[in-house]
Amino acid sequence: MHSIEQLQNIINKAIAETKYTAKPAELYEPISYLMKLGGKRMRPVLVLVSTELFGGDVLKALDAAVGIELFHNFTLMHDDIMDKAPLRRGNPTVHVKWNESAAILSGDVMFVEAYKLMIRVDDSILRKVLDIFSDTASGVCQGQQADMNFEKRDQVSIEEYIEMIRLKTAVLLAGSMQIGALIGGAEKDQADLLYEFGENLGLAFQLQDDILDVYGDPEKFGKQVGGDILADKKTFLLIKARELSKGESASELDKWLNKPDALPDNKVTAITSIYDSLGVRKLAEAEMENYVEKALNALDKISVENSRKELLRGFAEQLLIREH
Incomplete structure (x- = not known):
C-alpha cells in the first residue's frame, strides 16, 4: 500500500495534469488558480486509501478522487464569497483576484467538472457512486445553510450543532471513503462501515478544531486563536457554556457576547476564562474522544487484514493529534 505522502503526490500530479476548456479564460482560469493553491488533499487521499484498503488499484480511483477535490474547492470558492474572505492559503481569494460574478460562475463549472x-x-458501480456523491453534495450545502442560520439565532442546541458539522464537514470525508471503497470492490456493508468511520472521524476533527481555536498554539494550529470567540461563532464550547452558565457567569458571558466594541484580546481572555470555570474544554474533549472511539470501532469491524487498516488508523491519529 502507498503512504499518505505518496498518495498526495499522485493526487497533485493528476490535478496539475487536468486540462480545462481554454475559453472563455475568465471562466476556467480561476479554477486552475484555486486548485494550484495546494492543501493537504485529505479528501481525495481518503478516496485512494479506501480503494487500496480493499485491494483496488488507486489509478482506477484517480478520476473520482480529483472529482472530490474539485467539489471541495468549489465549496471553498463559494464559502469565501459568503464570508467575504480576502485570502485563501495566503493568496487572494478568487472573488478578490477576479470578481464575485466570476467566482460564482467558475464555482458552478467546478461542480459540473x-x-x-x-x-x-x-x-457496475456508477449509480451507487453518483447517489453517494449527490447526497454528499446536498448535505454539505445543507450544513452550510444551517451554519448561516445559526448566526441569526440566540440559542442553538448541541444536537443541532452536531448535525450541522456532520453535514458541513463529516459527510464529505465519509462519502469520499465510501466511494473509494466501492471502486476498490468492497461489498455494500463494508463500504457502509467505512462511511461510518469517516463520518465519526469528521465529527471528531471539527470538535478538535473548536478546541484548538481557543486553546491552540497559533504557530502550530495555523489559525488565529480566538477567532471563533471574536466572531461569536456558535461552537460546541460556546453552546455548552451557555447551557451550563448560571447567575453571574451567564450575565458575564452575555455581556461579552453583546459587546461589539470590546477589545479583541480582552474579549478572548474573558470568554476563555468563563470556559475554564465551566470546564467546557474537558467536555468538548470527551465528546471528541467519543467520536474517535466510534470511528475506530467501525474500522475494527471491516473484514480486511488488520495490517491493511494501519494506514487509516495512523491517519486518524495524525489528523487528531495536532499541536496545542
Whole structure:
C-alpha cells in the first residue's frame, strides 16, 4: 500500500495534469488558480486509501478522487464569497483576484467538472457512486445553510450543532471513503462501515478544531486563536457554556457576547476564562474522544487484514493529534 505522502503526490500530479476548456479564460482560469493553491488533499487521499484498503488499484480511483477535490474547492470558492474572505492559503481569494460574478460562475463549472470526472467510474458501480456523491453534495450545502442560520439565532442546541458539522464537514470525508471503497470492490456493508468511520472521524476533527481555536498554539494550529470567540461563532464550547452558565457567569458571558466594541484580546481572555470555570474544554474533549472511539470501532469491524487498516488508523491519529 502507498503512504499518505505518496498518495498526495499522485493526487497533485493528476490535478496539475487536468486540462480545462481554454475559453472563455475568465471562466476556467480561476479554477486552475484555486486548485494550484495546494492543501493537504485529505479528501481525495481518503478516496485512494479506501480503494487500496480493499485491494483496488488507486489509478482506477484517480478520476473520482480529483472529482472530490474539485467539489471541495468549489465549496471553498463559494464559502469565501459568503464570508467575504480576502485570502485563501495566503493568496487572494478568487472573488478578490477576479470578481464575485466570476467566482460564482467558475464555482458552478467546478461542480459540473466534478460530476464529469465522477461518471468515469466503472458502469457496475456508477449509480451507487453518483447517489453517494449527490447526497454528499446536498448535505454539505445543507450544513452550510444551517451554519448561516445559526448566526441569526440566540440559542442553538448541541444536537443541532452536531448535525450541522456532520453535514458541513463529516459527510464529505465519509462519502469520499465510501466511494473509494466501492471502486476498490468492497461489498455494500463494508463500504457502509467505512462511511461510518469517516463520518465519526469528521465529527471528531471539527470538535478538535473548536478546541484548538481557543486553546491552540497559533504557530502550530495555523489559525488565529480566538477567532471563533471574536466572531461569536456558535461552537460546541460556546453552546455548552451557555447551557451550563448560571447567575453571574451567564450575565458575564452575555455581556461579552453583546459587546461589539470590546477589545479583541480582552474579549478572548474573558470568554476563555468563563470556559475554564465551566470546564467546557474537558467536555468538548470527551465528546471528541467519543467520536474517535466510534470511528475506530467501525474500522475494527471491516473484514480486511488488520495490517491493511494501519494506514487509516495512523491517519486518524495524525489528523487528531495536532499541536496545542
